[in-house]
Amino acid sequence: MRPTKRDELVAKALSAFYRTGFQATGMDRLAAETGVSKTSIYKHFRTKEELILAALRLRDEQFRNFRTRRLEALADTPRGQLLAIFDLLGEWFRQDGFRGCMFIKASAEYQEPEHPIHAQSAEHKRLLFVHVRKLAEQAGAPDPAALARALMLLEEGAIVTAHLGYAPDPAGDAKAAARVLIAAALGPW
Amino acid sequence: MRPTKRDELVAKALSAFYRTGFQATGMDRLAAETGVSKTSIYKHFRTKEELILAALRLRDEQFRNFRTRRLEALADTPRGQLLAIFDLLGEWFRQDGFRGCMFIKASAEYQEPEHPIHAQSAEHKRLLFVHVRKLAEQAGAPDPAALARALMLLEEGAIVTAHLGYAPDPAGDAKAAARVLIAAALGPW
DNA sequence: GACAAAGTGAACTGATCGGTCCATCTGTTC
C-alpha cells in the first residue's frame, strides 16, 4: 500500500526525534527536517505529543517485525534465537547513527508512569518480553518467564552501556553472559 | 566542614533535576525550588550546564561512597558483595521518589559522546565498573573484568527496567541471574 | 554604626517554544 504523506511525516519525525531527542527538537526544526510545514503537521496531529506517540508506534511495529525476522534468519532453533538476540544487538550498535533505544530515551524524558509516552515505552518492552518468553518456552526452559526476564535485563543493560560508550563490546559481553544463563536453564550447549 | 550556600544550591539542584529532568527544568523554576535567586545561581555558575555538571559530580561522589559502605554492611566477603549489589538496587528501587539513574537519564538527554554531560555519565559508570572488577578480583574470578562487565549489564538493565515499571522485581531477577554468573565464574556457593 | 560581602526580585534581552492564522500557491478534476 502506497505510503501517505502522513506516513512519510511520521517516519521522518521518528528519525529526527531519535537523532536529537524529543524535547530538544522543536516544531520549527521538525518542519524543516521533514519538509512538511507546521500547518500540515497540525492537520495530521492535534499536538506534538500525538506525533511523538505515532512515531513510537511506528518504531515499535517496525522494530519488532524486523527483530522477529532477523532472529529467524540468524538461528534455526528457539534456543539459538535466544542467543542470537545479542548478535542482532551487536549489528545494531555498530550501525552509524546508533543512538540507543528510542523507548528508553522516551521514558527518560517523560518520567511519569501514567504519561502516555512513558506507558507506551513500557508496553513496547512488555511485548519484547512476551516474545523472548515464547522462545524460552519453545526451547524447553523449566521457568521460561525467569529466563526471559534475565535475558531482557542483559539486553537493556547492553543497550544503555553501548549508548554510554565506555565499554568496548557490550553486545559480546551480554552474549557471553546469556550463554551461561541459557546453559544453566536448558543444559549444556 | 560547614556546607556553603553553593553546596546547598547544588544539592537542591540535583534533587530538582532528578525529579523533573534537565531540559524540562528551567532556571526560573530551579530558582523557585532551590530558594536561591537566579542572580546568585549565576554568581556561582557561569551557565546552566556547569550547574548540571556540578550536580552530577555531587551525585557521583555521594552515590559511590554510599554504595561502597552499604555493600560492606550487607556482606563480609567480596563474593557476597558482588551479589549484594542487587540487594542494594532493590532497596533503591523501593524508595519513594525513585526515578531511575541520574546518569542514564543525563546521557539520554545529552547524546553527543563528546558532550561534557554525556562524558561525565560514562565516567561515572566506568568508575563503578572499576569497583565491581576489584570485588571480582578479590573474590578470585579467573576473568574479573568479564564478570564485572556482565554484572554491570545486569545492574544497568535492572535500573532501566525498574524505571520503565513493567516488570515486578527487576532487582530480584538480576540477583538470580547474577548468582548463576558468579557461580559459573567462582564455583558453587 | 560603618562598611563590605552576599543575596534578592523583577524587569529586561533576544531567542525559542507549541500552536494558530491566513493569504497564497500547487495540483487535480471537470
Added chain:
DNA sequence: GAACAGATGGACCGATCAGTTCACTTTGTC
C-alpha cells in the same frame, strides 16, 4: 479556464527559555 482540495510559509499569539541588569535588602565583620 474554473472550481475545489490540499498544502505552504511566515507572521503571529502567549508563554517560556537562558542569561543579564540594577536598585535595593540582608547578613556578616570589625
